[in-house]
Amino acid sequence: MSSTPVDWRDLDPEQRLTLSLRSPAAFFVSGEDSIQLSAINSAAGVTLTLAGRFMQLNGEVTSFAHVLTPATDRTLSSILKFMGDGTLMNFSVIATSGAPLWGQCWVRVQIVRGLGGATMVIGALVSGYVTASQPVALPGGRMRGSLDGQGVIRAVTGTNPAAGANFSVTVPTGARWRLQSLDVSMVTSGTAANREMVLVIDDGTTILARVPQGTAQIASLTRTYSYYESASRNTIAQAGNFDAALPPIVLLAGSRIMSAVTNIEVDDDIGAPTLLVEEWLEGN
């Protein structure tokens, strides 16, 4: 081959095709194949754009861009787009609207045989979390699962229970949580009784862990209970606060984090719990 610089625009289609066959892009597709972008997302206001370049059989390179607005409830959303005959040269997926954090929006790009009716996945190209500045892309990308790496760190304020009721927070469908800390207050009524805060974690049915405070809260007191991994349990309130340790525990969807206060009275008032969790998308 000549060392003379070649201007792509000066070549005829046959010469372009010859050169294109030397392209590192490995994804030659026929007119029966489509490209599918799927996403699992928990952030509000996200729009994803799949954009790239495609070389037709005549050697002409065209660009494409497809947009997906994923659901926010951690379910799978997808678009399927026709590509034509030629070579998929490169593409990237990035959030073009919204501000998803790492761990909130997981995407996957596949080649699918067919566009409607019976379809079949014939190639998985790339997957991973995206943000507004961190894309997944080919060439260079790889398949990363939604449970790989760090999740998103988020504060969750639970339901403020009615008087006399315990609090309960459920891990949402499609999420996996690592509980890092929990803070909740309890105001006891004037009714004489020794209440004891007990933190209970179950999988929706079976109790996995119980963290009893070990100290009674008598009538007419306000106390705050803080749980975190490195805490040591104190049995005398410090400035109205009790600490206790959390087990290092990862919880699947449907698991519950709740209180089970011994001797709770009808006018006792437990506040809304605040949790710090690391969350991953299950990717089911």
Place this chain on the structure above:
Amino acid sequence: MRIRCKSCLGVYVTLLPDGMEYYHACPPDTMVTVKRGGAPREVKLADVQAGDVEVSRRHVDRADHRDENIVVIRNDKGDVTTRIKSEGRGTEPAP
């Protein structure tokens, strides 16, 4: 917007400050099996008396409990629809 669950009377917001949705689920009732006077019996947690010997606990959903977490339903084409797990008695704006 603050919402009150008409099943458990808990108050919550459906959209948290970080922009993520919050799905309320009513707290369960805690039932405790105790030995009282040597005989086992199951009572509500609030009804445990001094002198009871606790044997075990279990959590039971209250009648008409509400659970806003979703159930994912797929048809044979792979299309996804969702519904909440349990309506309970519904919700109302919190005062």
